[in-house]
Amino acid sequence: MIKVTGQSVQQGIAIGKIMIREKRPIQIMPEKTDAVDKEWEMFLYARKRAVNEVRRMEQVAKEKVGDKKAMIFSVYAMLLEEPDFEEAVRQKIKAEHYNASYAVYLAGKEKENFFANIRDNAYLNERSVDLRDIADRVIREIQHIRDEIVLPDEPVILVADDLTPAELVALDVTKILAIVLINGSVNSHTSIIAKSMEIPMLVNTDMILSDAYDKRGIVDGVEGVFLIDPDQETVNRLTDAKNAYEAGQKELEQMIGKAAVTKSGRSIKVYANIGNIEDARRAGLYEAEGIGLFRSEFLYLNGTDFPSEETQFEHYRTVASIMQDKEVIIRTMDICADKQAEYVRLASEDNPAMGLRAIRFCFTRPEVFKTQLRAIYRASAYGNLGIMFPMITSEEEVDRILSILKEVREELQSQNVQIGALKVGIMIETPAAVLISDELAKKVDFFSIGTNDLTQYTLAMDRQNAELKEFQNIHHKSIMKMIEMTVQNAHKNHIEAGICGELAADEELTDYFIGLGVDSLSVPPFEILPLRKHIRSLP
Ligand code: PEP
Ligand code: MG
Numbered sequence: 001m002i003k004v005t006g007q008s009v010q011q012g013i014a015i016g017k018i019m020i021r022e023k024r025p026i027q028i029m030p031e032k033t034d035a036v037d038k039e040w041e042m043f044l045y046a047r048k049r050a051v052n053e054v055r056r057m058e059q060v061a062k063e064k065v066g067d068k069k070a071m072i073f074s075v076y077a078m079l080l081e082e083p084d085f086e087e088a089v090r091q092k093i094k095a096e097h098y099n100a101s102y103a104v105y106l107a108g109k110e111k112e113n114f115f116a117n118i119r120d121n122a123y124l125n126e127r128s129v130d131l132r133d134i135a136d137r138v139i140r141e142i143q144h145i146r147d148e149i150v151l152p153d154e155p156v157i158l159v160a161d162d163l164t165p166a167e168l169v170a171l172d173v174t175k176i177l178a179i180v181l182i183n184g185s186v187n188s189h190t191s192i193i194a195k196s197m198e199i200p201m202l203v204n205t206d207m208i209l210s211d212a213y214d215k216r217g218i219v220d221g222v223e224g225v226f227l228i229d230p231d232q233e234t235v236n237r238l239t240d241a242k243n244a245y246e247a248g249q250k251e252l253e254q255m256i257g258k259a260a261v262t263k264s265g266r267s268i269k270v271y272a273n274i275g276n277i278e279d280a281r282r283a284g285l286y287e288a289e290g291i292g293l294f295r296s297e298f299l300y301l302n303g304t305d306f307p308s309e310e311t312q313f314e315h316y317r318t319v320a321s322i323m324q325d326k327e328v329i330i331r332t333m334d335i336c337a338d339k340q341a342e343y344v345r346l347a348s349e350d351n352p353a354m355g356l357r358a359i360r361f362c363f364t365r366p367e368v369f370k371t372q373l374r375a376i377y378r379a380s381a382y383g384n385l386g387i388m389f390p391m392i393t394s395e396e397e398v399d400r401i402l403s404i405l406k407e408v409r410e411e412l413q414s415q416n417v418q419i420g421a422l423k424v425g426i427m428i429e430t431p432a433a434v435l436i437s438d439e440l441a442k443k444v445d446f447f448s449i450g451t452n453d454l455t456q457y458t459l460a461m462d463r464q465n466a467e468l469k470e471f472q473n474i475h476h477k478s479i480m481k482m483i484e485m486t487v488q489n490a491h492k493n494h495i496e497a498g499i500c501g502e503l504a505a506d507e508e509l510t511d512y513f514i515g516l517g518v519d520s521l522s523v524p525p526f527e528i529l530p531l532r533k534h535i536r537s538l539p
Contacts, residue, residue, distance in 0.1 A: 001230045006180065006205030007466070008224040009191040010526075013242035014157060014178035014200050015235065018217045018228070020209055021149050021160035026139045028105045032097045039093045039100040046100070046141030050134065051080050075127070080134050085111060101139045108135025151175040157217050157226075159209065165189040165339050169275070170302050173197050178219035180205055180226050185466040187452050187502055189338055193298065195524040196279045202226055204466035252529040256287050260531070262514065262538040269520035270532055271327075273500055275299070280319045282525035290327035290384075292448060292522025293500040294319060296372070297333040301341045306368050312375035320383025329386040329425065329448065330376055332369070334358040338464055353462065358391035363400065373408045380420035388425040388448055393432040398443045429453035429501070434482040441493035448522070449486055451501025455479055474503065480512075487516050498522055507534045514538070 033039060058073030079085065085107055092103035112131040118124045149158070149167060155177045162183040168190050176199055184190060184203030194201040200221035211228055218227040218238045222245060227234060261267040271292030272283035276299055283291060299315055300307050320328050335344060336357035349355035362369035376387050389401055405424065412419055428434055429450030441447065451474075456463040458478050461471060483499065490497035498520035503509060505523040510531070513521060523531055 001234060002207075002211050002228040004180070004202075004205050004207040004211075004226040004228065006202035006207075006224055006226060007186050007469070008221045009184075009186050009201040009203055010195045010199060011221040011245070012178070012198070012200035012219075013222065013238060013245055014219045015238060015242065016177045016216065017154060017156050018212045018215050019152065019156035019158055020212055021158065021163075024145055026101070026136060026143060026145060028102060028139070029099070030102050031099050033099050034097065036094050036097060039098075039103070040090065042142050043089055043093065043100040043104060043138070046104075046138050047080055047086075049141045050137040051077050053137065054080065054134075072130070076130060076134050079111075079127075079130060080138070100142050104135050104138045104142070108132060108138075157219055159207075159212050161209070163190050165193055165298065165301055168193050168197075169298055173199060178202075178221070180207070180217075180219060182207060182209070183466065185464055185469070187455075187463040192273075192295075192452075192502070192524070193275060195526065196273065196275055196282075198282075198526045204469070252533060255529040255532045255536075256285075258532060258536065260289070260535045262535060264539055266514050266538075268510075268514050268518060268535065269498070270528055270535070271329075271498065271500075271520045271522035272525050272528060273522050274319070274525070277315065277318050277322070279525055280322045283528070284322045286525055286528040288323075288326075288525065288528050290329070290520070291319065291323060292329055292498050292504075292520055293388075294328060294330045295334065296330055297335045297339055300333070300335075301339060303341070306371070309371045309375045309378075312372060313378045316376055316379035316385070317382045320379055320385055323383060325384050327384050327386060327423075329388055329423075329446075330379075331388050331390055331427065332359070332362060332372055332376075334390040336361050353456065353464075359389050359397060359401070360391065363397075366404070369404065370408055373405060374412065377409060377412055377419045377422060378417060380422040381418040382420070385420065386423035386425055386446065388427055388446070390427045390450070391430060391453070392426045392428070392440070393430050395436065395439055395443065398426060398440060402443065427453075427500075428486050428497075429457070431458050431482065434486050437486045437489040438492065441489050441495050444495065446495050447486055447490045447497040449483055449497060449499045449501065451479065451483070451499060451503035454482060454501065455503075458482065474506070475509070479503075483513075483518075484516055487518055491517060496520070505531055507531070510534055511538050 054073045054076040058070050062070040088107035088110060089103045092098045092106050093100060108131055115124050115127045115131060149171060151172060155175050157178045157180060158176050159180045162181055178200040179194055181203045182205055186203060191203060200219050202219060202221065202224060205226060215229045218230050220238060260270045269289045271290045272288035273293040274280050274283055274291055275295045316330060335341060337352045337355065356364065379385060392398060423445040425444050425446035425448055426440060427450045428437060428447050433440060452463055455474060459472065459476060461468045487497045496519040499513065499518055500522040504521040505527040521531065
């Protein structure tokens with residue numbers, strides 16, 4: 001049995017067969033190009049990523065199998081950075097005008113043959129296989145190969161290097177018992193989706209993929225461990241733990257229909273964060289008091305083009321009708337950065353989290369933006385809807401949004417399309433928005449504090465990067481002060497302020513949030529009942 005540790009994203013215990021995500025074959029085409037500088041840059045960037053990956057594997061292997069066996073990864077890194085190899089690729093791109101993938105393929109092949117043909121040196125002959133592997137790694141990086149996942153009928157524990165949000169939403173969750181990622185971080189959007197799907201999940205694990213081939217395993221999301229090839233005694237013990245965990249979950253169902261009120265009568269609304277209709281059904285089942293954040297972009301990451309007005313309208317109307325007269329806040333698409341859809345073709349960005357994403361993207365694609373606004377306005381006739389806008393940094397942005405909203409509303413009215421009263425809010429998830437929250441509050445009906453991005457931008461620490469875990473203090477005083485300032489400015493201007501980032505579910509802070517007067521906490525559906533139970537236990 002091999003014990004792997006990781007960070008738990010979602011609790012729960014799963015026992016079953018392991019499936020390792022297989023990689024798609026790379027494409028090797030001997031095409032010539034004049035864009036030699038671009039191809040060269042692509043090679044350098046891809047090689048950097050490949051080196052980082054083998055260095056990471058070296059670290060894991062050192063801890064797991066010792067320095068000697070880990071040597072292979074340091075040889076990989078050396079080969080990748082070797083000047084002869086680089087020169088060969090440079091030659092093939094700059095002088096022979098081959099595309100980056102083909103140039104790496106040719107350079108790798110030459111080296112592979114060289115090593116294979118060294119006489120009487122078995123050690124160096126073996127390095128030819130390594131050469132093939134490292135060239136493949138670089139080509140995969142160049143081609144951004146995202147491997148499609150085909151799940152078998154029997155549900156499995158899915159193990160992968162990483163998963164993008166688009167890949168995860170494409171999966172049939174009934175066929176997944178749990179997910180284990182070698183990379184990934186707790187606050188990434190992939191993790192957020194897994195939470196809302198209630199799939200036990202570990203990220204940032206110290207495992208080596210090949211250990212798990214053809215094995216059964218146990219994911220213990222409570223303890224944050226993954227056991228590969230467990231013995232019978234461990235299976236029995238974890239089966240008991242699984243049953244106990246599930247019984248505890250069942251008991252939580254007593255919280256359905258109970259008010260989120262402390263013993264002394266202080267109350268706060270418990271809302272749900274959702275990404276699709278299935279989540280909305282779960283929120284309905286647990287009797288969430290509303291939907292505080294509908295991440296609309298999750299519906300559309302997987303298509304071949306932006307969704308039509310009609311498709312969007314149907315989704316929003318369905319969610320509104322599931323929640324009946326309860327509030328449903330739809331966030332306009334926060335696309336790009338880590339939420340890439342294949343059909344959105346943007347120039348590559350050095351810092352996508354600070355790039356053309358969310359509201360900025362919508363401003364540059366007015367027809368896409370207006371289509372979504374029309375759909376939301378139309379759905380507002382069928383429920384108690386609110387709309388909110390992500391990544392706001394200035395009053396000008398809000399003015400621009402309000403003028404576009406007016407235009408869309410008047411257009412619909414002139415076409416005699418029925419619309420309802422739509423509350424208009426913004427996300428407070430940049431330090432800039434916090435600092436001008438007094439001014440912003442005068443322009444909108446509510447605030448929703450996105451602590452995930454607010455933390456990332458305040459601490460200047462990438463929420464995707466698991467390596468930063470030791471530096472990230474999610475209870476940092478600066479974040480608490482920002483939340484306090486935002487709530488005070490909202491209330492001073494007679495509007496509500498809720499929290500919809502992951503911090504909303506952090507039970508260590510619930511009492512503090514209630515004390516601040518936060519109006520609502522919006523959490524993934526599975527957190528609703530535990531949070532309600534916790535609130536009811538507070539003095
Ligand atoms: C946030 O940033 O806290 C938030 C709720 O939005 P998202 O996690 O979708 O970026
Ligand atoms: Mg955000």
